[in-house]
Amino acid sequence: MNHRYRSLLPSLLLLVVLVTACARDNGAEETRETASVTPAATETPAAPTATPTQPPTATPTATATPLSPAVTAIEQALDEDGTVVISNVTLPDGGWAVVYADEAGEPGQVLGYTEVGPGSSSDIPVTVDPYLATPTLHVRLHQDAGEAGEFEYPGADEPLPAAEPAAATFPVDVQVVVPALSVGDQEVSREQSQIVVDQVSAPGPAWVALHADDGGEPGTILGQTPVREGQNDSVVIDFDWRRATRPLHVVLYRDEGESGRFEPDTADSPVAVGETPVAASFLPTLPEDVFVINQPASTGEVHVERVLINAPGWLAVYSDFSGYADRLLGYVPLEPGATDNLVVPIEEGDITSLVHIMLHEDLETEGEFEYPGPDQPLRREGRMQLFSFQTDTGSYVETEDQSLTGNQVAIPLVVADVDLWLAIHADGGEEPGEIIGQTLLSPGVHREVTVTVDTDEATPLLYAVLHLDAEPLGEFEPEDSDVPLRFEGNFIRVPFTVEIEAEIEE
DSSP states (O other): OOHHHHHHHHHHHHHHHHHHHHHHHHHHHHHHHHHHHSOOTTSOOOOOOOOOOOOOOOOOOOOOOOOOOEEEOOOEEEOTTOEEEEEEEEETTOEEEEEEEEETTEEEEEEEEEEEOSEEEEEEEEEOOGGGOOSEEEEEEEOOOSSTTOOOTTTTOOBOOOSTTSEEEEEEEEOSOOOEEEOOOEEOOSSSOEEEEEEEEESSSEEEEEEEEETTEEEEEEEEEEEOSEEEEEEEEEOOGGGOOSSEEEEEEEOOSSTTOOOTTTTOOBOEETTEEOEEEEOEEOOOEEEEOOOOSTTSEEEEEEEEESSSEEEEEEEEETTEEEEEEEEEEEOSEEEEEEEEEOOOSSOOSEEEEEEEEOOSSTTOOOTTTTOOBOEETTEEOOEEEESOSOOEEEOOOEEEOSSEEEEEEEEESSOEEEEEEEEOSSSEEEEEEEEEEOSEEEEEEEEEOOGGGOOSEEEEEEEEOOSSTTOOOTTTTOOBOEETTEEOEEEEEEEEOOOOOO
């Protein structure tokens, strides 16, 4: 044996002994550790103690997506019933679907709206004004932030942000005739008393009515004519030009009552676009005219019922000389158009039985009557026009039939050339009977005179009778000095009827 290998053997044996010892020590520690935590098989189990428990873990599911406002609408037709349909609306808290006309690509006038409940809705009808509809309409969603169920816009119910999808546009085929009138300024002649409306578009059978002016608005109806549905050209309306004003108005009415019968006070209402009636105004050139009644000139004034003139001018009163205008008695300025119930102060003395009125221009110095001079009389077909009346026709009265709803009757006109009594007589059987009321009148022209009467003695036929006011003045003594007046041998009395309403018993 080699001595070198022999010398290493003791060292190798010592290393093996050390490794074996370490392995025994580790095994003993593992055995002790296991015994300390594992109960012996023969021990009795300890009583259980309360142990906090954890809630079971939910199995993850898909989370509901919150609703967002949205609206959609598709192309559709729009007819006279004015209904458009919104395809779908989603509003988390409810609100309003509002339809607008188009104005340069943006929502303009509100045409209609409807309330929408919370959540999603489909096929929602909205009533709009078809006459205001544009080829493209807008629909926007509004909140209901004010009083619930009441659309308050402008106000609390503001629109939601306009970005898609809370707003949409949709095209409509407007299948309605939009009502309209077109009329221009025109001349009205005495011989052909009519006006022409250039064009009328009617949504159905209708009427076009001509109105006098009343403070810039349509007043009394002067005439009317029917029109058919659709477009009507050169529509003629006949009327009495003497009742015309400047301006005049034409208004479109529906024929909703008895077909072919104009009923503006009951069934036939004006056609409106939105809340505005379909109407048009124009300036007529009217025949210059003066309407004056016979009257005494001893009162120092002349009453003119009506004057028509187309430009600023003058009305002048003249005495007569062989049928021509002679001495100037008085004058007043005139505005263009119609003037009613004009009073002209005149000089007293030298009043002729025939008095003339002429209309003059106002040309050079405005507001100053210059005649002889530039303010020449108006002429018709080259001739001066005279409007004449008598001053020696005495007193007279005009009446009208009426309802007796209170204790008064109304007499439209009394012309008195002396102090007199207007007496109302009951029917005496072909003659005036008992006097049931009277009033005292001075010389002059009196309009719409009211007389208080004894309704218990009133009869369906009454008489208006003029009585003289003789001495003692101011005391009515019909059985003595205050005798009925006569003209050319005839009593001045005019009959009229009254409708006596029966008293309602309680």
